[in-house]
Amino acid sequence: MAWETGMDWQGWQESWDRQQEWYLPDREERFRVMLDSVAAHAGDRPRVLDLACGTGSITRRLLERFPGAAGTGVDLDPALLTIARGTFEGDERVTFVQADLTGADWPAALPYASYDAVVTATALHWLPEEPLRTLYGQLAGVLRPGGVFLNADHMPDPSTPRINAAHEAFEKARQEREKAEGVLDWAGWWREVAAAPELADAARERFALLGDPADGHDGEDHYHAPDWHARVLRESGFAEARTAWASLTDALVLALR
Template identity: 45%
Template structure:
């Protein structure tokens, strides 16, 4: 690894020449601010998913798979909440994996795997997870792949284990209000960008690409995610996800949390 002492967004010291490690704390802080500009209730969805983990592990330290986990956001919150938690972050993004690895160090496992490939499970260190959690990630996959992935995730859970997916899932019975909520959120977000309170998604990635540590990872990322591919988003209503979970064999499936046009669905093996 390289050594990064300057934080992104101009909120840190200057980089020290010739050093070779990532300042994970500052990159995490920058990532959190950038993501919170998109989702002001981001922490609420994490809390709801971790509440479900707590309710289904009877006080045991959970074995948790942070699926498409990026910088390890969910894992870091699980470690803070559950003493002795066993966390695994799985993602394919080289930039985010580098930050996750620097953040977790010896407190968790970081795995590079492509969820569009059904063979992703072969890279896991174990199965029998208490929970598989993912947030704002699976909308990059097409419908048929998401449906198949739900069944694959079920196979890595212990009996009674849970899978929760929080993402953009509009309420189909409120189309007019949902459109107004999206427009309102966009206006608030754009104001935050204009005042410098948050960095936009494209600007955050420009900062990463300009950093001496993460620049090689950013080049690798562009090869993995060509711009045309990464602009695709597929965001069906929560009811689609609930039905897909039931079709995948979960004994229970439903909506765990909702905030505006986002929701978290959960399935119980």
């Protein structure tokens, strides 16, 4: 496989992080709060499911902070999984699984029957409401009693239009400055992936499955406020759920099984 050829997978990880930080300048802060919550509820040797794991950004930070942890990453995207598998090749603490989270049987592909924590970031807004409700119910069955679920994502509040507009203008100006300095956006990053020999085949497979971001075909976003997520998680079998962190556009919702 491509990840066995000595490619610069760490370089791809770093370029992914830079591209994501262009959209999310407080990305590391939400990861810190997320891992603090894992520690509070699951200790320093947790078994963690990284849902819609992408290149393994959360798993990498998890293992740096908790060397005794065990991680499973699940994603459908073959290109991002190629980078993830290359990055973690030889690390027996990590397993990656390609699966469709809208399917009924994806938990059967996991290497463990239950997890201490499930984490995800900037991913579940791609799911329409009913598939997301179904997924939340499935996660209640994947977590052990007392386990924790953490979802960091875009969760805007439509009740504050003037605040939202001012923040959007501020962020747009920042992004324009950084893009002028050479930072890649989502579509630009994927153009580089498609042009890289080590990722070209996986990129073509990705585009066939999920669309080509460079052409503007990359799925539809479905946003909900944090209170909606907390309510649906409680309805799906979680004992408690609340916002653990928030910015003006994003939030981290924590739910306890």
